[in-house]
Amino acid sequence: MKTMTCNQLGGACDLTFHANTFDEMAELSKNHGKEMFQKKDPAHMQAMKEMQQLLQSPEAMRKWFDDKRKQFDALPEDK
Numbered sequence: 001m002k003t004m005t006c007n008q009l010g011g012a013c014d015l016t017f018h019a020n021t022f023d024e025m026a027e028l029s030k031n032h033g034k035e036m037f038q039k040k041d042p043a044h045m046q047a048m049k050e051m052q053q054l055l056q057s058p059e060a061m062r063k064w065f066d067d068k069r070k071q072f073d074a075l076p077e078d079k
Contacts, residue, residue: 002075006032009068010051012043022072026065 001020006013009029017032019025036044054061 001078002072003078004029004072004075008071010047010064012036012041012047018078022069025072026068 001018002025003016003018004025005011005017006015006029009017009025011029011033015032017025017028019028033044033048037048054064
């Protein structure tokens with residue numbers, strides 16, 4: 001199991017997520033983003049706006065995901 005924060009995943013806070021795979025980590029982050037969207041959290045809304053700009057370019061989005069996956073893979077296992 002590995003740990004990443006919302007910030008590390010492009011978000012706006014230090015909430016930690018724990019997952020065994022990057023796909024699980026991405027799903028946890030996505031669910032947190034949905035919750036923050038519903039709450040209209042200003043910092044997360046800004047982070048989502050920036051993410052929307054990435055979505056305009058499939059190449060940029062693919063690179064972003066590849067970079068985040070590499071960061072996840074490089075993390076040590078939780079103790």
